Amino acid sequence: MIASIRTFFRFIFVLVLAGLLFSYAMFQGGFVSWFLFFGFLPVFLYSLFLTLYPLSSFKAERQFSPKYGEAGQDIQVEVTLRRFLPLPIFYLIIEDPLPESLNWKDTRAKKYLFLSRPNVLMNREAKKTILFPWFKRKLTYQYMLDHVPRGRHTFNTVKIVTGDFLGIIKKRKEIEVQNDIHMRAWNRTTKLSSGMSAFDEGRQSAFLPQVRHTNVVSGVRDYAPGDRFSWVDWKTTAKKQRLVTKEFEQEKNKDVTVLLNGAIEDTDRWLAFEAAIELSQSLARHSLNLYGNVQFIHAGAVQEELMLSNRRRSDEQLIQLLSTIQPLQSSSFEEQLIKEASLRAADRNLIIVSAELNQQIGESVLRLSQQARDVLFLFIAGNKQLTNQEQAVINRLEQSIAGFQWLSEDHLTSEIIEVNT
Known part of the structure; x- marks a missing residue:
């Protein structure tokens, strides 16, 4: 409404200017005055034409290449x-407004150099250009979106602006054209320093790769082809007058549950939450390759749970889940942690990934x-982000029997994240 009123008054202003110049030519007379009038007459007529020209005749389309990708990838937009x-x-100014989710650039591992001051990454500029269409019916504008972050990004409108030669008339139009691009979380490389497994009698960690352990003897049996000579039980062999070998306790892998804390108390730690998503995805997929039975839980506003197996569909479900979740600013994660642990079997390994840490969470662990x-509790925060309370909780967890690791810029910027299990 306001734009229409402004255009109307500018239209009247153009008519007044043309009338004044005509009056000057009528009263002054002579070649110069009439030359000025007829010289500016096309400009006035074009201004009047532009006032009446409907920008609603423009239709817009937007295409992405590719439409689905991985965080940090470049996307071409047309x-x-x-x-x-x-x-x-x-002239015609074309502007493609970017959604707020694209305000920052995901430079993959390099972005974690700014883990303690993530707002430095908020440096994306608006995408606009100026074209001179004249009589063209079709106009094309291409630009590159570099380092697109994780998530679903929705584009809603295309803005166009045009005007006359004198800058008196200026018209704007927002054309609705909705498109989405979907970027999955970046698949990081994670290295587990030791595997999570258990023996039939007693519990202890066993290092990878998987080998047959010969330090826990469960009994003896007759010698069979393929048994090592060092496994022979000479005392029992002499007693029974036949070769007898030791039988060792078999190692079995334990199922893994990866629990992602979907909340952060401090909104300035949104980049640490992105790291938590990447790490939890990497741990789930890595554990899936090792153990073949992984449970993934996202403790957010609505708890989401996935049972992953060595199937393509399970991997797609995990990618889809982690592509869309956004952090909560408040939650009761410590209560969810105790509740979930009580519902899980005691013989499951529990890996907790979180970008927040307080005294209640530490007590729960x-x-x-x-x-x-x-x-195993994995806490992600920048070196300069830690509070005194968090430092006290970290010191207590590091001195306890609980598995704990604090991941800072030094860990996240490396090519491979090493997790000590």
Whole structure:
């Protein structure tokens, strides 16, 4: 409404200017005055024409290449404008407004150099250009979106601006054209320093790669082809007068549960939450390759749970889940942690990934470790982001029997993240 009123008054202003110049030519007379009038007459007529020209005749399309990708990837965008009335337009400014989710650039591992001051990454500029279409019916504008972050990014409108030669008349139009691009979380490389497994009698960690351990003897049996000579039990062999070998306890892998804390107390730690998503995805997929049975839980506003197996569909479900989740600013994660642990079998390894840490969460982790549960808590925060309370909780967890590791810029910027299990 306001734009229409402004255009109307500018239209009246153009008519007044033309009338004044005509009056000057009538009263002054002579070649110069009439030359000025007829010289500016095309400009006035074009201004009047532009006032009446409907920008609603423009239709817009937007295409992405590719439309689905991985965080940190570059996306090429092509905006195409078409119109039905090929009337002359001197210039046209095309702007493609970016959604707020694209305000920052995901430079993959390099972005974690700014883990303590993530707002430095908020440096993406608006995408706009100026074209001179004149009588063209089809206009195309291409630009590159570099380092696109994780998530679903929705584009809603295309803005166009045009005007006359004198800058008196200026018209704007927002064309609705909705498109989405989907970027999955970057698949990081994670190295587990030791595997999570258990023996039939007693519990202890066993290093990878998987080998047959010969330090826990469960009994003896007759010698069979393929048994090592060092496995022969000479005392029992001499007693029974036949070769007898030792039988060792078989190692079995334990199932893994990866629990992602979907909340952060401090909104300035949104980059640490991105790292938590990447790390939890990498741990789930890595554990899936090792153990073949992984449970993934996202503790957000609505708890989401996936049972992963060595199937393509499971991997796609995990990617889809982690591509869309956004952090909560408040939650009761410590209560969810205790509740979930009580519902899980005690013989499951629990890996917790979180970008927040407080005294309540620390107490919950300690309580779980005291219940003879295998717990690994991975906390992500910048070196300059730690509070005194968090530092005290970290010191307590590091001195306890609970598995704990604090991941900072030094860990996240490396090519491979090493997790000590």
